[in-house]
Amino acid sequence: xxxxxxxxxxxxxxxxxxxxxxEIRDEMMNYRGSGMCVMEMSHRSKVFQQIADEAQxxxxxxxxxxxxxxxxxxxxxxxxxxxxxxMNLMKNGKACYVETGAxxxxxxxxxxKYGEVQVVASSADKNFxxxxxxxxxxxxxxxxxxYICENETINGTTxxxxxxxxxxxxxxxxxxxxxxxxxxxxxxxxxxxxVQKNVGPAGMAVVIIREDLIRDDLDPKTPIYMKYKTxxxxxxxxxxxxxxxxxxxxxxxxxxxxxxxxEEMEKRNIAKAQVIYDFLDSSKLFKGAVxxxxxxxxxxxxxxxxxxxxxxxxxASKEAGFDNLKGHKxxxxxxxxxxxxxxxxxxxxxVDFLTKFEAEHK
Amino acid sequence: xxxxxxxxxxxxxxxxxxxxxxEIRDEMMNYRGSGMCVMEMSHRSKVFQQIADEAQxxxxxxxxxxxxxxxxxxxxxxxxxxxxxxMNLMKNGKACYVETGAxxxxxxxxxxKYGEVQVVASSADKNFxxxxxxxxxxxxxxxxxxYICENETINGTTxxxxxxxxxxxxxxxxxxxxxxxxxxxxxxxxxxxxVQKNVGPAGMAVVIIREDLIRDDLDPKTPIYMKYKTxxxxxxxxxxxxxxxxxxxxxxxxxxxxxxxxEEMEKRNIAKAQVIYDFLDSSKLFKGAVxxxxxxxxxxxxxxxxxxxxxxxxxASKEAGFDNLKGHKxxxxxxxxxxxxxxxxxxxxxVDFLTKFEAEHK
Numbered sequence: 001x002x003x004x005x006x007x008x009x010x011x012x013x014x015x016x017x018x019x020x021x022x023e024i025r026d027e028m029m030n031y032r033g034s035g036m037c038v039m040e041m042s043h044r045s046k047v048f049q050q051i052a053d054e055a056q057x058x059x060x061x062x063x064x065x066x067x068x069x070x071x072x073x074x075x076x077x078x079x080x081x082x083x084x085x086x087m088n089l090m091k092n093g094k095a096c097y098v099e100t101g102a103x104x105x106x107x108x109x110x111x112x113k114y115g116e117v118q119v120v121a122s123s124a125d126k127n128f129x130x131x132x133x134x135x136x137x138x139x140x141x142x143x144x145x146x147y148i149c150e151n152e153t154i155n156g157t158t159x160x161x162x163x164x165x166x167x168x169x170x171x172x173x174x175x176x177x178x179x180x181x182x183x184x185x186x187x188x189x190x191x192x193x194x195v196q197k198n199v200g201p202a203g204m205a206v207v208i209i210r211e212d213l214i215r216d217d218l219d220p221k222t223p224i225y226m227k228y229k230t231x232x233x234x235x236x237x238x239x240x241x242x243x244x245x246x247x248x249x250x251x252x253x254x255x256x257x258x259x260x261x262x263e264e265m266e267k268r269n270i271a272k273a274q275v276i277y278d279f280l281d282s283s284k285l286f287k288g289a290v291x292x293x294x295x296x297x298x299x300x301x302x303x304x305x306x307x308x309x310x311x312x313x314x315x316a317s318k319e320a321g322f323d324n325l326k327g328h329k330x331x332x333x334x335x336x337x338x339x340x341x342x343x344x345x346x347x348x349x350x351v352d353f354l355t356k357f358e359a360e361h362k
Numbered sequence: 363x364x365x366x367x368x369x370x371x372x373x374x375x376x377x378x379x380x381x382x383x384x385e386i387r388d389e390m391m392n393y394r395g396s397g398m399c400v401m402e403m404s405h406r407s408k409v410f411q412q413i414a415d416e417a418q419x420x421x422x423x424x425x426x427x428x429x430x431x432x433x434x435x436x437x438x439x440x441x442x443x444x445x446x447x448x449m450n451l452m453k454n455g456k457a458c459y460v461e462t463g464a465x466x467x468x469x470x471x472x473x474x475k476y477g478e479v480q481v482v483a484s485s486a487d488k489n490f491x492x493x494x495x496x497x498x499x500x501x502x503x504x505x506x507x508x509y510i511c512e513n514e515t516i517n518g519t520t521x522x523x524x525x526x527x528x529x530x531x532x533x534x535x536x537x538x539x540x541x542x543x544x545x546x547x548x549x550x551x552x553x554x555x556x557v558q559k560n561v562g563p564a565g566m567a568v569v570i571i572r573e574d575l576i577r578d579d580l581d582p583k584t585p586i587y588m589k590y591k592t593x594x595x596x597x598x599x600x601x602x603x604x605x606x607x608x609x610x611x612x613x614x615x616x617x618x619x620x621x622x623x624x625e626e627m628e629k630r631n632i633a634k635a636q637v638i639y640d641f642l643d644s645s646k647l648f649k650g651a652v653x654x655x656x657x658x659x660x661x662x663x664x665x666x667x668x669x670x671x672x673x674x675x676x677x678a679s680k681e682a683g684f685d686n687l688k689g690h691k692x693x694x695x696x697x698x699x700x701x702x703x704x705x706x707x708x709x710x711x712x713v714d715f716l717t718k719f720e721a722e723h724k
Contacts, residue, residue: 001397002391003391003392004392004395004397005391005392005397005398006396006397006398008397008398008402010402010403010404010407011404012404012602013401013402013403013404013405013602013605014402014404015398015402016399016401016402018391021390021391021399021401022390022391024390025387025390025391028383028384028386028387028390029364029365029367029380029383029384029387030365030366030367033366034368035363035366035367035368035370035683035685036367036368036370036377036685037378037383039375039378039383039562039563039564039610040370040372040375040376040377040378041372041375042372042373042374042375042376042686043375043564045372045685045686075437075438075439075442075565075604076437076438076442076587077437077587077601077602078601079585079586079587079600079601080437080438080585080587082585082586083585083586083587087585110585110586113582113583113584113585114583194602196602196605200401201401201604201605201606202401202405202602202603202604202605202606203437203565203566203602203603203604203605203606203607204565219583220475221475221476221581221583222475223441223442223444223445223449223472223475223585223588224441224444224445224472225438225439225441225442225445226445226585238441239439239440239441240374240375240439240556240558240564240565241564241565242437242563242564242565242604243375243558243563243564243565244563244564244565244606244607245565245606248401321397323397323398323407324404324407
């Protein structure tokens, strides 16, 4: 790779497109004749407002976001969203959650502070290695929403068919698959995604919310920052936003449009993941951790079945110049995260390495 | 200036030291042989952990932070801190606030959601143009803390003598004067500062909190992100922090140490502000908005006394290549923010411009 860059399989923050980084570097000392770096700009200035407006317009184009949805840029990551979703959308004080792994569990734990949480389906019985059948869930009539984590970063599952919410609002955490494939926004009431996995630098979540779900009649103790209405009414500039993240993500949105949008991105992601899954399915040493039909294109956990051997793979991978292949501490094993910005050459190089390792450890 | 850079008088985000920006640019494609940009690094990686550890260690050195204080890096800016301070420190449900301008008013409004707020002093009577005498405040015995905004960005006042809290905990919003002068951390229970004014990119607040004030027995509805304990127990990495801001701020901390620390920075800031205040005091057209003894070294609001003429100054300043001289919309007039990274040449150039404007508008 150029600049001596490495194939970085981190689960996030993770790789960004090289042309985007080059542009950012070139604009560092003086952004397009403004006399300033973007980090130095007043968020109330015309030059920054244009950056923010373009970022939002490009994201709307990329995802075909309908006009009755607001796009918000909010700090605090997923951890704040776990609380914000419940604080803002629990009108009747009841919500349904599907438990598919580490991140939906965190969302459930936080939501319980603000109302009754019903876990309507779970894949805990098989170590979260699949997505449960959600075609006929038992959803109470007065449930405010149904919540899913659409791609479980740690467990490596993804939803290929959305749950039947029986007319209830669908809320989705798309963090680790955001912009990895086309998405029909109208299927959701709210989509949120921490941008640090598949878009840009950590420190911001994108929230896409249907306008009629933005309420003002919340618990009076709700911090002003945690009302979606605060951000919606002020176009994400009630207070100083994470301007740098907006700038960098905006460049990634433009980059994705330039290569052909989410349809093209999905094709590339399928091809890339296929390289690795094909290897895993044919390997006698390595095994994927997820049932084939629910496998994530983004996060690919796998194991040898032997903890010491797993550790040996990680050690050898570092020597070979790969980074961040160790599985999450909560599940162990190995994990290759191959987000949008990972080139197919990275997936191929990983397979070459694993093939060689397997040959040496027969 | 190099690179065609402008003298940027923005109230924040604002100028950063040029050598810091150059380093960031040079490390963009491959940070010190890691093969990655800092934006692409896992926050759990050794290479990023070292960046975060150094940033904290350098800040501790710069401010002589005692060992019994935690340093936290939290997203959400001042707006989240207004709520967090009250949610975490109101043990008896009562706190005293000093009202000195726009930002203390925002803090007061948010704190009222969580308990009884007593405004123990105010300078509202004279349009927040001074700091009230706080040598003998009427502070209830059971007040949990006394809160001040140590530099009012919009109004241009600064505290040169801290209030007599009569043994109560002092909480200070130092956002717009953070690291502008030496500070005895032991005088405070908690200091917080949004970094986007005097340090680095927007999207992070630094919180310096005495360990015994970190509590776990909060309202059960407190979002996990809003407990100082969550951040303190996890060294600011409970969730993915704003890694980029930690990296950039860390470089600014090192830069400040390299020039001689906060004592040297204060000398430079006094010299710089003096250039502008001397002009204002001798001008027949322009007038500073704040009483001399409480003037900020960072934010210098001034007026001609004529709104149209104020607007003419702003228009002419843009033509002359200065940026962001317009006063905040809530107070009007003009404002020059001259944070740490503004060189004295910027202050001198501004005075030259204003002198010329005055000569042309006699």
